[in-house]
Amino acid sequence: MPKAVIFDYGVGNLLSLKTALEKADFSVTIGTSSADLADADAIALPGVGSFTAALDRLDTVKETLQKKVSDGTPILGICLGMQLYFESSEEGPGAGLSFYQGRVVQLPKTVKVPHMGWNTLNIIAQNPLFDGIAEGIYVYFVHSLYPAPKDPSVVVTTTEYGTTFTSAVAKGNIFGTQFHPEKSGDVGLKILKNFQRIVVK
Amino acid sequence: MLAKRIVPCLDVDHGRVVKGINFIELKHAGDPVEMAKRYSDEGADELVFLDITASHEKRDIMRQYVEGVAKAISIPFTVGGGIRNVSDARNVLCSGADKVSVNTAAIENPPVITELADVFGRQCIVVAIDAKRNRTPTEGKLMFDTPSGKVWFEVNTYGGRKPTGIDAVAWAMQAEKLGAGEFLVTSMDRDGTKDGYDIELTRAISERVNVPVIASGGAGVPKHLYDVFVEGKADAALAASIFHYNQYPVPVVKDYLRKMGVTIRQ
Numbered sequence: 458m459p460k461a462v463i464f465d466y467g468v469g470n471l472l473s474l475k476t477a478l479e480k481a482d483f484s485v486t487i488g489t490s491s492a493d494l495a496d497a498d499a500i501a502l503p504g505v506g507s508f509t510a511a512l513d514r515l516d517t518v519k520e521t522l523q524k525k526v527s528d529g530t531p532i533l534g535i536c537l538g539m540q541l542y543f544e545s546s547e548e549g550p551g552a553g554l555s556f557y558q559g560r561v562v563q564l565p566k567t568v569k570v571p572h573m574g575w576n577t578l579n580i581i582a583q584n585p586l587f588d589g590i591a592e593g594i595y596v597y598f599v600h601s602l603y604p605a606p607k608d609p610s611v612v613v614t615t616t617e618y619g620t621t622f623t624s625a626v627a628k629g630n631i632f633g634t635q636f637h638p639e640k641s642g643d644v645g646l647k648i649l650k651n652f653q654r655i656v657v658k
Numbered sequence: 659m660l661a662k663r664i665v666p667c668l669d670v671d672h673g674r675v676v677k678g679i680n681f682i683e684l685k686h687a688g689d690p691v692e693m694a695k696r697y698s699d700e701g702a703d704e705l706v707f708l709d710i711t712a713s714h715e716k717r718d719i720m721r722q723y724v725e726g727v728a729k730a731i732s733i734p735f736t737v738g739g740g741i742r743n744v745s746d747a748r749n750v751l752c753s754g755a756d757k758v759s760v761n762t763a764a765i766e767n768p769p770v771i772t773e774l775a776d777v778f779g780r781q782c783i784v785v786a787i788d789a790k791r792n793r794t795p796t797e798g799k800l801m802f803d804t805p806s807g808k809v810w811f812e813v814n815t816y817g818g819r820k821p822t823g824i825d826a827v828a829w830a831m832q833a834e835k836l837g838a839g840e841f842l843v844t845s846m847d848r849d850g851t852k853d854g855y856d857i858e859l860t861r862a863i864s865e866r867v868n869v870p871v872i873a874s875g876g877a878g879v880p881k882h883l884y885d886v887f888v889e890g891k892a893d894a895a896l897a898a899s900i901f902h903y904n905q906y907p908v909p910v911v912k913d914y915l916r917k918m919g920v921t922i923r924q
Contacts, residue, residue, distance in 0.1 A: 470728075470751050470752065470754055470755065470756060472725065472728045472729070472752075472753070472754035473728055473732070473754055473756070476728065476729045476732075476754075477732055480732075505778075505779065506779060507779065566868075569867075569868050569869055569870055569893065570868060570869070571780070571781045571839055571840075571869065571870075572660065573781065573839075573840060573869075573870050573893075574660050574661060574662075574663050574703065574704075574870070574893065574894070575660070575661045575663065575703055575923040576659065576660045576661065577659065595661060595923040595924060597733070597734060599734075599756075599781045600781070601781070617659060618660055637734075639732060640732060640733060640734050640756065641732065641733075642698070642732050642733055643732075645732060646732060
């Protein structure tokens with residue numbers, strides 16, 4: 458069974474993600490240090506807290522994380538976890554991990570924020586993370602910002618809410634979703650199982 | 659498009675669901691974990707647990723079933739009832755709840771909303787408002803025209819037992835500024851009546867805040883949910899008895915709303 462390490466920024470609920478990854482046939486540990494990440498077959502960056510606070514917590518493991526990822530370890534960023542992949546965020550100061558070029562921006566003021574609830578995915582590009590996931594399927598969102606990648610080829614899904622925004626990205630072994638697969642019922646579980654298959658391969 | 663949410667609510671006392679348990683095929687009626695799983699399987703979009711336990715062991719009891727629910731279902735759920743501070747909130751959030759709802763504590767100590775939002779993020783913080791229509795014209799209150807005349811909406815605390823003199827609509831606007839990420843608005847006039855949600859109350863708040871509003875109190879038939887989504891501009895509708903007694907199971911309500919043109923998750 459592949460070993461997934463969830464990086465803990467020190468706030469909020471990690472139990473749902475841990476349980477969901479276990480259901481997707483990972484053995485899961487929660488990690489806070491470079492040593493914890495060392496033998497991970499996969500890394501999950503969860504979606505709790507704020508951009509700047511999370512970057513502070515990531516600071517001590519940043520180099521290890523970047524090394525692991527450039528060595529090919531699959532990583533799944535969820536919500537804020539994915540936003541950290543980008544260069545900067547309108548939410549607060551700090552340089553992101555810069556796995557992707559682009560910026561994280563606020564949802565428009567014309568809609569209620571946070572964008573909270575079940576919304577649909579437009580599948581823009583085929584990706585193994587979304588194997589068997591149909592166009593228009595509902596997944597669960599809770600967020601106020603979204604990523605604006607510079608390179609359109611990394612966009613896997615988009616979603617409409619006041620604007621059409623990027624709701625999932627993928628590039629090589631670096632995967633991210635703006636929605637919460639661990640809160641998206643059977644659909645989310647399927648996505649996490651796809652992630653597990655990618656890791657095992 | 660963002661779907662309207664259907665939210666069954668479960669009242670819990672000493673770790674057992676206490677109101678209206680009629681899923682005959684359940685082995686352990688009243689078990690919050692089993693009932694959560696059942697609603698989740700039926701297609702509920704989210705769940706709310708209101709804990710009425712009065713015991714010094716409340717925290718341990720809550721931690722146990724919240725963790726059980728978090729492991730059993732993969733849809734979001736909120737826990738409320740006696741959450742007074744960051745430590746109470748951490749107890750349930752770290753046990754696996756996605757959101758906490760605060761009610762009386764927020765009215766008595768509004769800065770707690772900001773404290774909670776700063777620590778956990780505003781998307782975790784639901785401010786619950788129990789409101790009752792007040793027909794006495796009062797200076798400074800936001801008056802609304804209703805089929806039964808002009809009213810303002812008064813916040814009640816302690817489970818709807820204590821009128822506060824506070825205008826519910828103004829309170830919602832203030833609580834949003836303090837960091838509320840969502841509102842759970844319950845009509846004390848309609849709660850338990852099955853006469854339908856208080857449309858005017860729901861709309862008054864929903865139109866004045868820029869965060870989601872869950873309407874609560876009064877659901878008796880599926881049409882009531884349609885009315886509160888369309889007329890009341892609610893983002894989510896909470897109900898208890900129509901689901902518990904299996905009168906209108908979640909799939910039946912969802913089918914009806916979908917046929918009526920409401921955006922509902924399949």
